[in-house]
Amino acid sequence: MTADNPYIPYFATIEDSWFETGGDRCIKTFKVVFDDPAVRDSWNHKPGQCAMIGVLGEGESMISISCSPTEGKFLRFSVMKMGKVTQALHKLEAGDKMTVRGPYGNSFPVDDWQGKKILTIGGGIGQAPLRPIVEFVKSNREKYAGLTMIYGARSAGDLCFKGEFDQMSKRDDLSCHLTIDIEEEGWDHNVGFVPQMLLDLNPSPENTIAVTCGPPIMIRFVLENLKKLGFSDEQVYTTLENRMKCGIGKCGRCNAGCMYVCKDGPVFSYSVLKDIPEAFA
Numbered sequence: 001m002t003a004d005n006p007y008i009p010y011f012a013t014i015e016d017s018w019f020e021t022g023g024d025r026c027i028k029t030f031k032v033v034f035d036d037p038a039v040r041d042s043w044n045h046k047p048g049q050c051a052m053i054g055v056l057g058e059g060e061s062m063i064s065i066s067c068s069p070t071e072g073k074f075l076r077f078s079v080m081k082m083g084k085v086t087q088a089l090h091k092l093e094a095g096d097k098m099t100v101r102g103p104y105g106n107s108f109p110v111d112d113w114q115g116k117k118i119l120t121i122g123g124g125i126g127q128a129p130l131r132p133i134v135e136f137v138k139s140n141r142e143k144y145a146g147l148t149m150i151y152g153a154r155s156a157g158d159l160c161f162k163g164e165f166d167q168m169s170k171r172d173d174l175s176c177h178l179t180i181d182i183e184e185e186g187w188d189h190n191v192g193f194v195p196q197m198l199l200d201l202n203p204s205p206e207n208t209i210a211v212t213c214g215p216p217i218m219i220r221f222v223l224e225n226l227k228k229l230g231f232s233d234e235q236v237y238t239t240l241e242n243r244m245k246c247g248i249g250k251c252g253r254c255n256a257g258c259m260y261v262c263k264d265g266p267v268f269s270y271s272v273l274k275d276i277p278e279a280f281a
Helices: 037-042 084-090 124-139 162-168 194-201 216-228
Strands: 010-019 027-034 050-055 059-064 075-080 097-104 117-123 146-153 175-180 208-213 236-239 267-269
Touching: 027 037, 027 084, 027 097, 050 075, 050 084, 059 075, 059 084, 059 097, 075 084, 075 124, 117 124, 117 194, 124 146, 124 208, 146 162, 146 194, 162 175, 175 194, 194 216, 208 216, 216 236
Parallel strands: 117 146, 117 208, 146 175, 208 236
Antiparallel strands: 010 027, 010 097, 027 075, 050 059, 050 097, 236 267
């Protein structure tokens, strides 16, 4: 968090930007670097954390950080165009400025997971908060027993990070499985919903951590299917980053049961969330 005042943002310059998907609710990724070298050197985020990013005169929005700290002294944000702030962000290009505050929230306990197999299960924009786990494990591959990714979307055009998945599919030290809801011409991967693909792959729960993020309905069925496969509640993690608002526990708008997502999360094991029905509403 900003050292002196958590409400004062840092300025950052967009080094590069590109569209992940098209359509009315398209997703655009920004690679940004802090203008102040001291901020750049002192910034320390972990997989699963978020940041408040904004455009002066337009507002701010809480967005998951979609890069691992192992990738370098920059940040990545993958933003879906949905409202006023995200529309303003989508107008920005390389060389433009944005504001950044954070990092906020807890993180995935990737250090505690060393020696285990990691299984990520994502849907749509939900792959953005999972990407830092993937990149962190890839950068420390020798410390983990395995890495398997399941990722799906409505159509091939709705998949994020397609180039990265193409590269990962060529590696023999990890496994990635892509799926879309409805068959398309030229699509040579799986067709079907993510929860069913999880059952079809039938991953072993032995020494495995499963992490899922995506539309709430997808998460609910993924959790049900992980239980069918024998995963314990303590082996399953998810993130509720889409509920975060102010990030510092002041606005009270991110509550799930007796917890504030911004203070107690956004990362939770299912053992914590299973008794809070509104968590996946």
